[in-house]
Amino acid sequence: TNSLPVYSREEVTKHCSIEKGIWVTYKGGVYDITDFVAIHPGGDKILLAAGKSLEPFWALYAVHEQEHILEILSEYKVGVL
Ligand code: HEM
Numbered sequence: 883t884n885s886l887p888v889y890s891r892e893e894v895t896k897h898c899s900i901e902k903g904i905w906v907t908y909k910g911g912v913y914d915i916t917d918f919v920a921i922h923p924g925g926d927k928i929l930l931a932a933g934k935s936l937e938p939f940w941a942l943y944a945v946h947e948q949e950h951i952l953e954i955l956s957e958y959k960v961g962v963l
Contacts, residue, residue: 887961898933908936912961918954
């Protein structure tokens, strides 16, 4: 089937640099956003969430509460927690 790999939070935490890849989590999904970082409309701020959960940051920047942003995110899904 097409089930995605399961990653631990510890594994996600290791992906916090361009060299190792930038991963984030959102609602149980794991996303490799390395290629999105350079085109993020909010610039380098996105790096604050590297290796972490997006939720606390998106709670502060409510601009992300839009359906099309979840569509962008879904393109980068690589696994589940
Ligand atoms: C704006 C996507 C993570 C901070 C935006 C916009 C998109 C976007 C599409 C433009 C929204 C609009 O103008 O309608 C994403 C995606 C993320 C992500 C897909 C994760 C993969 C973050 C994080 C932060 C952040 C973690 C902060 C720590 C901002 C800010 C803006 C913004 C401040 C507003 C820029 C401006 O209009 O001046 N983001 N974002 N973003 N983002 Fe993100």
